[in-house]
Amino acid sequence: MKVAVIGGTGRMGKALAKQLSRNNKVIIGSRDAARAQAVAGGISGAVGMDYVGASTEADAALFAIPYSAIGEASALKKELSGKLAVSLINPLKLEDGVLAYSLDKGSAAEELAMLLPDSRISTAFNHVSFLFFERDEVTPIDILVAADSRQTYEETAGLVKGIPNLRPLYAGPLSQARAVEEMTAMVLNLAKLNGTGSLTTKFVSTRDSARH
Numbered sequence: 001m002k003v004a005v006i007g008g009t010g011r012m013g014k015a016l017a018k019q020l021s022r023n024n025k026v027i028i029g030s031r032d033a034a035r036a037q038a039v040a041g042g043i044s045g046a047v048g049m050d051y052v053g054a055s056t057e058a059d060a061a062l063f064a065i066p067y068s069a070i071g072e073a074s075a076l077k078k079e080l081s082g083k084l085a086v087s088l089i090n091p092l093k094l095e096d097g098v099l100a101y102s103l104d105k106g107s108a109a110e111e112l113a114m115l116l117p118d119s120r121i122s123t124a125f126n127h128v129s130f131l132f133f134e135r136d137e138v139t140p141i142d143i144l145v146a147a148d149s150r151q152t153y154e155e156t157a158g159l160v161k162g163i164p165n166l167r168p169l170y171a172g173p174l175s176q177a178r179a180v181e182e183m184t185a186m187v188l189n190l191a192k193l194n195g196t197g198s199l200t201t202k203f204v205s206t207r208d209s210a211r212h
C-alpha cells in the first residue's frame with residue numbers, strides 16, 4: 001500500500017513512517033517538499049513530497065499534524081477522495097498543571113471527516129508516544145481504532161497489523177473518537193505524575209492465561 005504521512009517530518013509522523021515502511025511504500029508529506037525529501041532519505045524506500053503530491057500519490061493518508069493545523073486537510077479533499085484518511089490528532093491543552101482535552105464537543109477525527117467528506121475516516125495511534133515507534137522492536141501495544149464502518153476499521157487494522165507487536169482493537173464508530181483522543185491526556189498525565197516513562201494501552205482479557 002502507498003501511505004502518505006501528512007506531517008511526516010514531525011516526531012510522531014517520522015517514527016511511525018519508519019515502522020510503516022516495513023510493509024508499505026511510505027510518502028513523507030510536508031508543507032515543504034525539500035524538508036519531506038530530507039526526512040524520507042532516512043527511511044527505507046520512502047519518498048518525500050508536499051501535502052498535495054503525497055495525497056495524490058497515496059492510497060491512504062495518516063494525519064500527524066497539530067490540531068491547530070487541522071484546517072490544512074481541506075486543501076486535500078480532492079486528492080484524498082475515495083481513500084482512507086487516519087487521524088492521529090489530539091486536541092489537548094494544559095489546565096491546572098495537567099493535560100486536558102480541549103474541545104467542548106466532538107473530536108478531531110470527526111472534524112477531519114467534515115473536512116474530507118469523500119474520504120473514509122478513522123482514528124488510530126492517538127495515545128502511543130512516538131518514543132515507542134522509534135525503537136526497532138515495538139513493545140506489545142493495543143491500538144484503538146474508531147471508524148464508522150467495519151470496512152474502514154479493517155483497512156486501518158491492516159496498517160496496524162503490519163507493525164509487529166501491535167494489536168488493533170475496534171473502538172466503535174467515529175463518535176467514539178473523542179474517548180480515544182481523550183485517553184492521550186490520561187496516559188501523558190499518568191506518565192508524568194508517576195515518573196514511569198511513556199505509558200500506553202495494553203488491555204488484559206479473561207482469556208489470557210492466569211499467572212500465579
Ligand SMILES: NC(=O)c1ccc[n+]([C@@H]2O[C@H](COP(=O)([O-])OP(=O)(O)OC[C@H]3O[C@@H](n4cnc5c(N)ncnc54)[C@H](OP(=O)(O)O)[C@@H]3O)[C@@H](O)[C@H]2O)c1
Binds near residue numbers: 032064069088089
Ligand atoms: N508526539 C507523539 O508522541 C504523538 C503520538 C500520537 C499522536 N500524536 C499527534 O500527532 C500530531 C503531531 O504531533 P507531533 O508531536 O509529531 O508534532 P510535531 O513534532 O510538532 O510535528 C508536527 C508536524 O506537523 C506539520 N505541520 C503542519 N502544519 C503545521 C502547523 N501549522 N504548525 C506546526 N506543524 C505543522 C509539521 O510538518 P511540516 O512543517 O514539515 O509540514 C510538523 O513536522 C499531534 O496532533 C499529536 O497529538 C503525537
